[in-house]
Amino acid sequence: MASRSGRHFLQIPGPTNVPDRVLRAMDMPTMDHRGPEFGVLGREILANLKPVFATSGPVIVYPGSGTGAWEAAIVNTLSPGDKVLMVETGHFATLWHKMALRFGLKPEFVPGDWRHGVDPDVIETKLAEDKAHEIKAVMVVHNETSTGVTSRIPLVRKAIDNANHPALLLVDTISSLASIRYEHEAWGVDVTVSGSQKGLMLPPGLGFNAISEKAIAASKTNKMPRSYWDWEEILAANKTGYWPYTPATNLLYGLNEALKMLLEEGMDNVFARHDRHAEATRRAVRAWGLDILCQNPAEYSSSLTAILMPQGHDADALRRIILDAFDMSLGAGLGKVAGKVFRIGHLGDFNDLTLMGTLSGVEMGLSMAGVPHQTGGTTAAMAYLAEQKTAAKTAAAA
Structure with missing residues (x-):
């Protein structure tokens, strides 16, 4: 190998x-x-x-x-x-x-x-x-x-x-x-x-x-x-x-x-970091024109995002392409949603640049796999993260 x-x-x-x-x-x-x-x-x-x-x-x-x-x-x-x-x-x-x-x-x-x-x-x-x-x-x-x-x-x-x-x-x-x-x-x-x-x-x-x-x-x-x-x-x-x-x-x-x-880090800061990365991921998914498995925004997870594949496209095939091309592992669909979703984990030892690398790999993988989507998901996430950093810096200076 x-x-x-x-x-x-x-x-x-x-x-x-x-x-x-x-x-x-x-x-x-x-x-x-x-x-x-x-x-x-x-x-x-x-x-x-x-x-x-x-x-x-x-x-x-x-x-x-x-x-x-x-x-x-x-x-x-x-x-x-x-x-x-x-x-x-x-x-x-x-x-x-x-x-x-x-x-x-x-x-x-x-x-x-x-x-x-x-x-x-x-x-x-x-x-x-x-x-x-x-x-x-x-x-x-x-x-x-x-x-x-x-x-x-x-x-x-x-x-x-x-x-x-x-x-x-x-x-x-x-x-x-x-x-x-x-x-x-x-x-x-x-x-x-x-x-x-x-x-x-x-x-x-x-x-x-x-x-x-x-x-x-x-x-x-x-x-x-x-x-x-x-x-x-x-x-x-x-x-x-x-x-x-x-x-x-x-x-x-x-x-x-x-x-x-x-x-x-402080537990409040830990939770806020996970919330920020989860929202950035969801913005990328929406910009790609894909659907989030969770249907109630009040129940969105800050640990991971499960993404539904368009009809006729296999999530496991996409995951294999991304692993082979970019050496990145994404979560598989389990049980009833096997092959229908892929999962992006954004928890633990994780920061803004790690997230951007992750989303870039997903967006490139979607193109390589021929999955119908719109471009710009990574850009949407990056803009949100930049906004959050600017807002935090402004709040700290006030």
């Missing part, structure tokens, strides 16, 4: 590009995970995770994937036979539903068209009808990675409260944490699920559960078998900065550095 100059453009919606600063932090001799230095590292990480999840409560860190963190949320709070309410917002909501079935839960899976997020009115109606409070949890995906649709979690919380229902609220933030504004505690979430390989700018390998007091109480009485995922022993060990088993030591070095980077 011929050598290519420059860096590969990894513009899928995760795993995302790992910053050099994080890579250097991981390039260290493995530490004694029972020694005193590790306890200091562990306590620092656990403290710095709290502002990223926007919680004063505990955040559990697992050596594992986001799928493992899904499982941990289920086995620590629910019992076989429990009814749960879930919504078909896309591929990953569908996979979480399949996992719930495997654990013997009885999910009501509200059907969706994969172009809209969770409808809070439907949640409120379903819970209001549940007079016996048989539904033990509402389980939703905050940002559906397969579709670029972000559900409005505060409205879901309000729906649960309006129905005066005691159900737990479990939320998947695997592709939204540290990219899209999210507040575990203020929004009344009981278990927040996440992973390391997206907004946290790490390689895959760490999963997370941020947990409420209500969730901890549920974990003491639920009947689901568990061992590796059990919160109790982890919480006890975490008090001194340790884990009850061998942790992913070098990934924790990287996590510590990534958290420092996020907090140095």
